[in-house]
Amino acid sequence: MVRPKLALICLLALALSLFPHASTARSINKHCGVASCGNLSVSYPFRLKSQPQGCGFMWFELVCNNNRTIFPTEDGDFYVQNISYVNKTIHLLDVNVANHNCSIPLSSLPLPPIFNFTFQNDVAIYHYNYSEYSKIYVVNCSMKMNKSLHGVNYINASRCSSSPQTNNNFYYFMDGGTPPSNFHPSCTVEARVPISLHNISGLSTFDIYKKLMMGTRIKWDLWLVNIVIRDWSSVVNRLLSVLRLLALVAISMAMYILGNVFLILSGQPIVDFAKFSEKSL
Structure with a gap:
């Protein structure tokens, strides 16, 4: 025996x-130093994709492309205009808006007061000033809309009047408060775009793009991220305990x-x- x-x-x-x-949990190095992309400095909690995995959080991973810092999401890419480590804010601008080539803004940012980004199967938590920003819809319609139809304002989303709409597709801006039941059957939502306005009624295409060019400033709070990490680590540890027992x-x-x-x-x-x-x- x-x-x-x-x-x-x-x-x-x-x-x-x-x-x-x-x-x-995976060790996070807060002292990796400062990386740079163009004239932008990137440090903890952010990291550039080219940095070692232990630097910053993957949830705050940025990409440097042609000396421009990009904030990637599943719904489109945003240029990083500025990062304030004092105020814990990051200033984003839709890549399509920044490019002066008649492109339509098709990158979406979720807009509840607190929201997530899913990136590489991970989640990062951010929030924004709810009193400052609202959303507008970018819709793709298979037929041309009148500027006002059944009480709904359709504002032309093409900033290049000389460029014809192709493939019988017509893009319009619609106010974010428009009920889904008021959407024309020929129109589908392509993006939900943040804007520092609460109503776009009576505005021109130029007015809207002028506001969109101002970008969106969102805020991060590490205590929210730490809660996610703590809870996730607890789940992982319990699963590993079961696996060890088995x-x-x-x-x-x-x-x-x-x-x-x-x-x-x-x-x-x-x-x-x-x-x-x-x-x-």
Whole structure:
């Protein structure tokens, strides 16, 4: 009986060593120094994609492209105009708006008071000044709309009057407060764009683009991120504890069976499994 117990203890140590980093989250280095992209300085909690993984949070990962810092989201890319580490704000501008090539702003930012970005299967939490910003819709219609139809304002989203609409698609700005039931059946929403206005009624295309060129300033709070990390780490640690237990049980069962096979072959009596389990516990 000494040999099975000794084997069980050794296997327990082996199983516990299978997950050496189970209780530690990925180490975040706050002292990686300052990276630069163009004239913008990037430091903790942000990181450039080219930096080592331990620098800053992946949730705050930025991309440097042709000396322009880009804030990537699943719904489009934004140029980073400025980062204030004192006020904890990042100033974003839709890449399509910044490019003076008749492109339509099709990058969306969610606009509840607190919102998430999903990026590379991770989530970053930001929020914005709800009293300062609202949203407007960019819609794609298969037919040309009158400027006002059934009480809904359709403002031409093409800033280049000389460029014809192609493929029978017509893009318009619509006020963010427009009920979905008031959308024309031929129109689909392409983007929800933040703007520092609460009503676009009576505005021209030029007026709207002038406001869009001002960009959007959003704020981050690390305590929110730390809550996410803490809760996620707790879930991971519990899952790893279950996996360790299952691995221990599986290895112990296998060694018990092998031990009894050895005893049979050596002509010694088989140890009762239930008694062995009780004594082992």
